[in-house]
């Protein structure tokens with residue numbers, strides 16, 4: 001014992017060696033059983049010891065199975081899809097993603113946002129049932145629209161005469177007076193701050209269809225009311241059509257348009273507190 005103590009006193013490097021050996025063994029065991037998520041361990045061990053965040057979610061697995069076995073693909077082109085994909089990737093966290101419309105792309109959008117909230121708003125209750133029967137993990141609500149495509153011009157020229165549609169006063173929940181406001185959505189839609197909003201519905205290709213006017217206006221109001229940091233990413237599809245283009249230019253604004261590919265426009269809308277308040281949205 002005496003001999004051991006004196007050897008420690010005489011050879012401090014021996015004590016250092018023992019400590020390094022103990023730490024090394026602990027790290028090695030921790031990496032084997034995968035219990036440590038200490039980020040400092042990664043550079044030392046060279047491997048990430050906790051792999052939970054790399055496990056695919058059940059919706060991602062379902063999406064792989066679906067798209068690998070289906071001949072029906074999403075309508076957006078790869079270039080268009082990549083815009084949203086890249087934004088989600090760059091945000092690098094679970095996001096709040098609101099999508100107007102259920103379609104063949106729904107499983108894809110939800111899978112791009114693992115661990116986040118991806119919520120779909122769909123006009124056709126029968127289509128909701130059909131889609132959810134095959135993909136019950138998707139979260140969707142039916143929305144009733146008060147507009148028709150044929151009213152688009154009149155709505156655009158008259159909305160400013162209704163105070164509750166004006167940029168300084170516009171709100172959504174319970175706003176029965178402003179026809180462009182989606183006023184009776186589930187509370188969850190109003191209570192969440194949406195990081196991304198995809199507008200690829202409702203249908204807007206025949207006169208009696210609801211058109212995208214209210215979706216565009218409501219997405220604008222949600223984005224402008226954002227309290228958290230950062231911008232709201234709004235994606236609008238079918239901008240080759242007159243109504244989508246006119247309403248985008250009136251509410252989402254050219255100055256906030258950051259990218260356009262094919263028929264998709266990407267806007268980054270700042271909270272209204274960061275924007276001068278005038279009589280117009282843009």
Ligand SMILES: C[S@@+](CC[C@H](N)C(=O)[O-])C[C@H]1O[C@@H](n2cnc3c(N)ncnc32)[C@H](O)[C@@H]1O
Pocket residue numbers: 073074075076100101102103104105122123124127200201202203
């Ligand atoms: C313009 S489509 C967009 C479709 C979506 N981007 C996709 O890739 O499938 C949007 C709307 O069309 C309707 N819709 C789309 N596919 C449908 C289908 N197979 N049967 C019935 N309605 C459909 C739904 O009301 C939906 O909200």
